[in-house]
Amino acid sequence: MNKPSRKEPARVRPVVPLLPYQREDLESDARFRWNCWARQTGKSFTKSLRRILRGLIRRRTQILLSAGERQSRELMEKVRRHCAALKIATDRREGGFFRDMRFKQLEVTLPRGVRIVALPANPETARGYTGDVFLDEFAMHAHDREIWAAVFPSVLRGGGELDIASTPKGNANLFARLKDNPLFETSSVTLPEAIAQGLDADAEAMRRAMGDDALYRQEFLCDFLDGATALLSHEQVRTCGDPSLPLYASAEELARERRPMFVGVDVGRMRDLTVVWVLAREDDALSTVAWFELASAPFREQFELLK
Numbered sequence: 026m027n028k029p030s031r032k033e034p035a036r037v038r039p040v041v042p043l044l045p046y047q048r049e050d051l052e053s054d055a056r057f058r059w060n061c062w063a064r065q066t067g068k069s070f071t072k073s074l075r076r077i078l079r080g081l082i083r084r085r086t087q088i089l090l091s092a093g094e095r096q097s098r099e100l101m102e103k104v105r106r107h108c109a110a111l112k113i114a115t116d117r118r119e120g121g122f123f124r125d126m127r128f129k130q131l132e133v134t135l136p137r138g139v140r141i142v143a144l145p146a147n148p149e150t151a152r153g154y155t156g157d158v159f160l161d162e163f164a165m166h167a168h169d170r171e172i173w174a175a176v177f178p179s180v181l182r183g184g185g186e187l188d189i190a191s192t193p194k195g196n197a198n199l200f201a202r203l204k205d206n207p208l209f210e211t212s213s214v215t216l217p218e219a220i221a222q223g224l225d226a227d228a229e230a231m232r233r234a235m236g237d238d239a240l241y242r243q244e245f246l247c248d249f250l251d252g253a254t255a256l257l258s259h260e261q262v263r264t265c266g267d268p269s270l271p272l273y274a275s276a277e278e279l280a281r282e283r284r285p286m287f288v289g290v291d292v293g294r295m296r297d298l299t300v301v302w303v304l305a306r307e308d309d310a311l312s313t314v315a316w317f318e319l320a321s322a323p324f325r326e327q328f329e330l331l332k
Contacts, residue, residue: 041110045222046214047071051078055210059203060190063216063245066224068190069161073103076159077113079186080139086156087139088179090146090172092165100161101131101143108133151175157186164191164200173199193243196251216245238318279303282314 043051050060050071062068073089080087089104091097107113113135131143144150146160148171158176166172180187189209191200203209216228232241242248279286284305291300301317 041074041107043071044219044224046212046219050212051075053210056184056186057206057209058186058188059206059209059211060188061193061200061204061211061213061247062190063214063219063247064192065226065245066214066216066219068192069100069103072159072161072188072190073100074107075188076141076157077104077107077111077135079157080141081113081135081137083157083186084137084139085183085185086154087141088151088154088156088158088176089141089143089161090151090158090166090176091143091161092146092167094145096161097131097143097145101133101141104133104141104143108135146172148172148175151179154179155182155185157188159188160190162191163189164194164198169199193247193249196249201249213247215247279315286314287311 044067046062047067047070050058051074060068060072076087076089079085089097089100091100133141135141140156142154142156146166148168151172152175156179158180160166160172160176163169176187179185189200189203193201195201204211216224216226216231220226220228228245231245232238235241235244239250243250282305284307287304287306289302289304291302299318303314303316304311305314
């Protein structure tokens with residue numbers, strides 16, 4: 026007699042799909058949390074969902090501060106979509122204009138009277154609220170010290186929580202300094218790390234399309250670049266570039282060169298690039314013939330290129 030076949034249980038599709046690093050952030054119960062995540066890795070998506078759930082659990086007002094009114098509206102739109110996906114009843118409204126300002130307060134009321142208030146980050150708009158706070162893209166906030174002074178009393182009252190998330194923007198800001206604050210639980214996620222955990226993106230295509238290694242390192246590798254302490258600023262280096270120069274050349278193309286050529290190599294390890302620069306002598310000057318970049322390549326591949 027044939028045994029009856031056992032049906033495989035149907036896979037349940039998550040209401041809000043999350044990658045491992047997003048789930049780890051969502052499930053954290055840390056009071057103070059600092060996130061340095063690369064661009065396009067879901068910072069605002071994850072943090073807006075986290076503040077909804079933490080607000081419902083804690084029955085506290087959630088204050089979301091963004092760099093500007095446009096970002097504030099986009100963040101509140103993510104809140105609306107999360108609530109719709111989770112079938113959370115909401116009452117949404119726009120508040121009046123702030124005194125002497127053109128900014129509007131956006132507000133969503135959840136069950137049990139939990140309020141989510143989204144505001145453009147400004148020392149004046151940040152005052153007067155009590156609740157948990159999320160500072161979105163805090164490295165981009167103008168007047169970050171004044172905003173910090175306005176927000177922190179709101180957090181301290183009643184055991185409030187504080188989430189800070191951003192991509193880096195140099196070291197001369199509070200976001201950069203807070204990464205070493207021992208009271209904060211920290212999380213850093215680069216674009217390659219997010220891809221390794223399932224994010225659908227192409228880091229190499231992104232780097233090539235961006236065409237600026239320093240900015241790529243800042244925006245997607247979470248490097249805190251400090252132009253103030255550099256011998257040459259990024260802008261000074263950029264203005265010396267010539268977009269008409271060739272980026273890549275084959276070995277056959279280089280073999281056809283009849284001028285004396287010189288090759289320089291800057292060997293990179295870990296996250297640094299290995300750069301090969303080819304110069305040709307023309308009269309009393311040297312001009313660039315081609316240059317090559319290798320990212321995360323083993324030394325064997327680097328040596329093969331040089332041969």
